[in-house]
Amino acid sequence: xxxxxxxxxxxxxxxxxxxxxxxxxxxxxxxxxxxxxxxxxxxxxxxxxxxxxxxxxxxxxxxxxxxxxxxxxxxxxxxxxxxxxxxxxxxxxxxxxxxxxxxxxxxxxxxxxxxxxxxxxxxxxxxxxxxxxxxxxxxxxxxxxxxxxxxxxxxxxxxxxxxxxxxxxxxxxxxxxxxxxxxxxxxxxxxxxxxxxxxxxxxxxxxxxxxxxxxxxxxxxxxxxxxxxxxxxxxxxxxxxxxxxxxxxxxxxxxxxxxxxxxxxxxxxxxxxxxxxxxxxxxxxxxxxxxxxxxxxxxxxxxxxxxxxxxxxxxxxxxxxxxxxxxxxxxxxxxxxxxxxxxxxxxxxxxxxxxxxxxxxxxxxxxxxxxxxxxxxxxxxxxxxxxxxxxxxxxxxxxxxxxxxxxxxxxxxxxxxxxxxxxxxxxxxxxxxxxxxxxxxxxxxxxxxxxxxxxxxxxxxxxxxxxxxxxxxxxxxxxxxxxxxxxxxxxx
Amino acid sequence: xxxxxxxxxxxxxxxxxxxxxxxxxxxxxxxxxxxxxxxxxxxxxxxxxxxxxxxxxxxxxxxxxxxxxxxxxxxxxxxxxxxxxxxxxxxxxxxxxxxxxxxxxxxxxxxxxxxxxxxxxxxxxxxxxxxxxxxxxxxxxxxxxxxxxxxxxxxxxxxxxxxxxxxxxxxxxxxxxxxxxxxxxxxxxxxxxxxxxxxxxxxxxxxxxxxxxxxxxxxxxxxxxxxxxxxxxxxxxxxxxxxx
Numbered sequence: 001x002x003x004x005x006x007x008x009x010x011x012x013x014x015x016x017x018x019x020x021x022x023x024x025x026x027x028x029x030x031x032x033x034x035x036x037x038x039x040x041x042x043x044x045x046x047x048x049x050x051x052x053x054x055x056x057x058x059x060x061x062x063x064x065x066x067x068x069x070x071x072x073x074x075x076x077x078x079x080x081x082x083x084x085x086x087x088x089x090x091x092x093x094x095x096x097x098x099x100x101x102x103x104x105x106x107x108x109x110x111x112x113x114x115x116x117x118x119x120x121x122x123x124x125x126x127x128x129x130x131x132x133x134x135x136x137x138x139x140x141x142x143x144x145x146x147x148x149x150x151x152x153x154x155x156x157x158x159x160x161x162x163x164x165x166x167x168x169x170x171x172x173x174x175x176x177x178x179x180x181x182x183x184x185x186x187x188x189x190x191x192x193x194x195x196x197x198x199x200x201x202x203x204x205x206x207x208x209x210x211x212x213x214x215x216x217x218x219x220x221x222x223x224x225x226x227x228x229x230x231x232x233x234x235x236x237x238x239x240x241x242x243x244x245x246x247x248x249x250x251x252x253x254x255x256x257x258x259x260x261x262x263x264x265x266x267x268x269x270x271x272x273x274x275x276x277x278x279x280x281x282x283x284x285x286x287x288x289x290x291x292x293x294x295x296x297x298x299x300x301x302x303x304x305x306x307x308x309x310x311x312x313x314x315x316x317x318x319x320x321x322x323x324x325x326x327x328x329x330x331x332x333x334x335x336x337x338x339x340x341x342x343x344x345x346x347x348x349x350x351x352x353x354x355x356x357x358x359x360x361x362x363x364x365x366x367x368x369x370x371x372x373x374x375x376x377x378x379x380x381x382x383x384x385x386x387x388x389x390x391x392x393x394x395x396x397x398x399x400x401x402x403x404x405x406x407x408x409x410x411x412x413x414x415x416x417x418x419x420x421x422x423x424x425x426x427x428x429x430x431x432x433x434x435x436x437x438x439x440x441x442x443x444x445x446x447x448x449x450x451x452x453x454x455x456x457x458x459x460x461x462x463x464x465x466x467x468x469x470x471x472x473x474x475x476x477x478x479x480x481x482x483x484x485x486x487x488x489x490x491x492x
Numbered sequence: 493x494x495x496x497x498x499x500x501x502x503x504x505x506x507x508x509x510x511x512x513x514x515x516x517x518x519x520x521x522x523x524x525x526x527x528x529x530x531x532x533x534x535x536x537x538x539x540x541x542x543x544x545x546x547x548x549x550x551x552x553x554x555x556x557x558x559x560x561x562x563x564x565x566x567x568x569x570x571x572x573x574x575x576x577x578x579x580x581x582x583x584x585x586x587x588x589x590x591x592x593x594x595x596x597x598x599x600x601x602x603x604x605x606x607x608x609x610x611x612x613x614x615x616x617x618x619x620x621x622x623x624x625x626x627x628x629x630x631x632x633x634x635x636x637x638x639x640x641x642x643x644x645x646x647x648x649x650x651x652x653x654x655x656x657x658x659x660x661x662x663x664x665x666x667x668x669x670x671x672x673x674x675x676x677x678x679x680x681x682x683x684x685x686x687x688x689x690x691x692x693x694x695x696x697x698x699x700x701x702x703x704x705x706x707x708x709x710x711x712x713x714x715x716x717x718x719x720x721x722x723x724x725x726x727x728x729x730x731x732x733x734x735x736x
Contacts, residue, residue, distance in 0.1 A: 380673025403543025
């Protein structure tokens with residue numbers, strides 16, 4: 001679907017490609033697997049609680065954090081309202097600085113552009129920095145099938161690559177692994193000394209990766225923000241791998257979601273005030289790279305070529321939809337760390353590249369609610385995500401909006417729809433409602449022993465899987481109130 | 493006596509009527525006579541949160557019609573149902589010529605129970621009139637829609653502190669969801685159960701004999717979990733403590 005006002009090169013119909021990490025089993029089976037995985041439980045407990053505490057401390061270090069979050073939200077809202085203009089400005093500035101801009105309507109096109117660049121470069125080896133967009137397009141598989149060697153340089157990403165897995169968190173991809181598991185993995189795969197001390201593992205990984213930077217032909221990275229005014233891209237990271245990936249190889253290819261723009265450098269500063277604090281609690285990430293164009297003639301370092309691939313892959317459709325606000329997201333991961341559901345099941349159980357509250361909105365929005373009807377229901381709507389979001393995205397509101405879209409698309413389970421329709425009939429006819437309460441009194445009396453039911457029938461059995469249900473008292477509130485001394489007679 | 497209207501909620505109507513009667517009694521002690529229209533049913537939140545907005549709107553229209561017959565403040569002894577009426581009704585009826593403005597005006601005179609006591613009646617007056625005798629070890633569960641929807645945090649805590657014979661202990665990570673989430677507890681029962689287990693562990697650490705809250709729905713979830721574990725701990729609505 002075309003977005004009015006967007007340049008034709010970036011408004012297209014969207015890809016129907018799935019965003020799945022191709023799990024053969026159902027959502028509920030994945031959830032049960034996750035809940036039964038003690039190691040996962042340990043890893044998630046350690047990491048999410050540490051992140052949540054660090055985030056709180058990080059924001060507390062910022063005078064007027066609430067005001068800066070409001071400002072950050074305004075910048076995102078303004079940029080997305082004028083995205084066509086800022087994309088055009090950004091593209092022009094990138095070209096003016098000597099870089100090349102490419103527009104990709106979907107995952108297949110983005111991957112094909114990257115492969116074409118690799119072919120022209122004569123590349124054999126690709127080193128990659130962390131990028132969720134390339135997870136979205138499944139770039140690694142695609143390049144490997146074309147005969148290229150792809151090596152992740154972010155330690156978390158490298159760990160899961162060595163383990164043959166996918167990221168389970170948008171900031172900390174290996175969050176589902178304990179340090180003990182990682183120690184074993186690095187020992188078996190890259191010959192690191194067997195240890196559970198992160199410092200020793202990191203030193204071994206550094207040695208292992210150093211060689212890769214020097215021999216890679218292409219560096220592929222993601223982009224945290226593009227600056228429309230200057231054509232710069234900003235990349236935040238903690239390991240220096242981003243800087244090496246984008247400067248050591250001869251060609252740098254940056255994958256960028258088309259919504260990740262800010263108008264000017266001053267706006268970038270506002271976003272950087274909240275990004276690292278929300279993600280890890282850091283005031284700034286250890287490395288904040290701002291890259292404008294490839295190496296210039298008088299510069300000793302940097303790539304000869306810079307290619308920026310601006311990826312739509314469903315975003316222009318979302319921009320024109322009820323859930324457009326999800327494009328405000330700056331991928332800090334705070335909503336994952338705060339989410340009580342994510343803390344229990346981790347990222348893989350969602351079955352989507354983007355997990356947690358943001359994923360439960362983003363994936364059905366990008367890929368269609370008809371393909372992802374269950375994801376928005378993986379939330380108790382507790383609102384913890386909205387509370388921590390640096391740009392104040394109303395995630396619960398959009399989860400409910402998507403549930404409504406699913407309902408309209410006929411995705412509410414038959415038993416539930418029938419139940420809600422019956423409940424609606426009762427709740428709009430007070431006499432029927434009273435009768436329903438009386439039936440509840442009778443029904444729960446039949447099922448209860450000593451006042452409690454430990455096994456409810458039918459779909460309600462979900463409740464009694466983990467808790468008892470009380471017998472209804474003999475009298476309802478209406479009955480008690482009508483016998484109450486001070487009760488005023490109702491007017492009708 | 494001044495008059496206040498009670499929207500008692502479907503769950504108190506059927507499952508915890510004593511909590512509703514405690515609200516009536518507390519209001520009387522504070523000089524407010526509770527009026528109750530028996531035509532009221534359910535605010536429609538389960539359908540709204542489940543995505544079934546046609547059903548939700550039908551229930552919301554019925555609730556608005558019933559509440560429109562009243563005058564003066566509407567007291568809701570539930571953060572979640574109050575949040576539905578105050579915040580989600582105007583969203584559901586945006587652009588509706590009749591129910592849009594009605595939702596706005598009803599929302600403006602709708603208060604959650606603790607909010608009405610602490611902010612509308614005022615803590616000074618409540619303090620002089622209420623002397624709850626409840627004793628024992630208690631902890632407080634801040635329900636999500638009360639805390640993050642209605643943004644009511646300190647009011648119930650101050651009111652609970654009026655029970656000065658009770659020993660209060662804060663549970664770890666008190667602001668975390670108990671796993672109820674309405675239909676979530678049934679549709680996503682595995683995750684809901686895991687979240688509840690975490691909440692019950694946190695409650696156990698306080699050694700409280702009573703968990704106090706302002707949402708009977710969450711308390712139903714917690715009490716069901718406590719009973720399943722055989723824990724010597726019960727749940728009470730804040731009004732039941734204040735009425736003691």
